[in-house]
Amino acid sequence: MNVKKLLSLVVALSLFSPLYAQWAVGGQVGLNSSSVHFPGSGGVELGSKYCMGLNGGFFAQYQFSHYFSLQAELLYMKGGYELEDFIYENVGEIPLDVDVSLHYLEIPVLAKFTHRTGLNLQLGPQVGFLLKRRLRYGEEVQSQALLGKKQPLDFGLAFGAGYEAKNGLFLDIRYLLGLTSIYKDVEGFQNRTFYLSLGYKFDL
Known part of the structure; x- marks a missing residue:
């Protein structure tokens, strides 16, 4: 998108948004189930077991109308993955379970499309900042060197659906790709x- 198109979009939004536009803020807490997909032999993609974690944080929302808004969030999320009967080279030759914990500070920016019933659809990019990671191989916590070089940023696409009651309570179900x-x-x-x-x- 060039500068002229961007300015046109800003002007268009400024013409329509004053009719309703308002800010809202809030907080949320929940559970997540995370895994990873990784390449296997012969180009076949494999998946790990899902593991449970917690998420929570705060958000700010700009409502252009009753039906469309943009929402930016600041969330903590504990994710990771599990592998069964896996052999790490240089550690041993006995297959053991692997548990990798990944702690992120996540910033999704979502477009929300809301129906008059309170149901909504959500879609947008997300970036995660890796705070901490841990590898458990069998019953022992191993050196992080086994996890390879740390990747400090994780980029993805978030999408999902939710329901918001008139009193401000809401429930969201979302997936991160x-x-x-x-x-x-x-x-x-x-x-x-x-x-x-x-x-x-709650509205400001």
Whole structure:
């Protein structure tokens, strides 16, 4: 999009938004189920077991109308993945379960399309900043060197649906499709996460 088109979009929004436009803020907390998809032999994509985690944070929303809004969020999310009967080279030759924990600070920016019934659809990009990671191989916590080079940023596409009551309470179900590998030196390890969140919003 060039500068002229961007300015035209801003002008168009400024003409219509004063009829309703308002800010809203709120908070949310919930559960998530996360995994990764990674390349297998012969080009076949494989998946790990899903593991449970927590998410929560705050958001700000700009409502252009009753039916359309933009929402930016600041969330903490504990994700990761599990593998069964996996062998790590240089550690041992006995297959053991692997549990990888990934802690992110996430910033999704979502377009929300809301029906008059309170149901809504959500879609937008998301970036995650890796705060911490941990590898458990069998019963022991291993050196993070086994996880390869740290990838500090995770980019993805978030989409989902929700319901918002008139009193401001809402329930969201969302899915994150990771677009970048979670390891710098290994391609194809991409996050896959389901979110279930309960929150409250109030208008400013």
